[in-house]
Amino acid sequence: VTFQDGTLGIPPVSIDDDTNSVFRNLVALEQCCPYLGSQFTWYVTFLHCIVNTPQDVSILHKRGIVENLLGSEEEVAQLINLLGKEMTINGTNHKFAELFREVNQHCQSRWHKHRARLMRDYFSSPWSTISLVAAVFLLLMTAAQVVLAVLSYNKQ
Known part of the structure; x- marks a missing residue:
């Protein structure tokens, strides 16, 4: 053992x-x-x-x-x-x-x-993990879009 x-x-x-x-x-x-x-x-x-x-x-x-x-x-x-x-x-x-x-x-x-x-209560199924990854991905994409919008506004 x-x-x-x-x-x-x-x-x-x-x-x-x-x-x-x-x-x-x-x-x-x-x-x-x-x-x-x-x-x-x-x-x-x-x-x-x-x-x-x-x-x-x-x-x-x-x-x-x-x-x-x-x-x-x-x-x-x-x-x-x-x-x-x-x-x-x-x-x-x-x-x-x-x-x-x-x-x-x-x-x-x-x-x-x-x-x-945390694993027992919130990540007991693979779908909750996939949802978290998707939410983080969308958050990062939104942040990137905001940064690009600010940069393009500053160039004008």
Whole structure:
């Protein structure tokens, strides 16, 4: 999982009927064999942190991160939350601590807050962006016409 330029890079995952047992077995393997690391355990914990509702699953599905082969988004959210609740991790060596810090710092920035609000409220569709570009173009053309009219008047 990465965070760069305000965008989270999350590896894709398929959720199906076998996911619960496969994930639990992989986590158990990592916890029984410390030399393997705990990348998968951290990934499951991270998913648990960002998925709370079916709407979260829907967003991740639209972005190509979660492939829902289980059925409803409600079932996927429940599965991820169940897996994360029963997870035991070493809190002193938190792999995503730096990632969480970067994301929180990015989200707390006034510039990013205002930019996100502007994009959400006023530029949610491409038509609003096209309208803004057209309005700026017309304003510049009007200003150029005024300048040319003043210059031609001064020559006379």
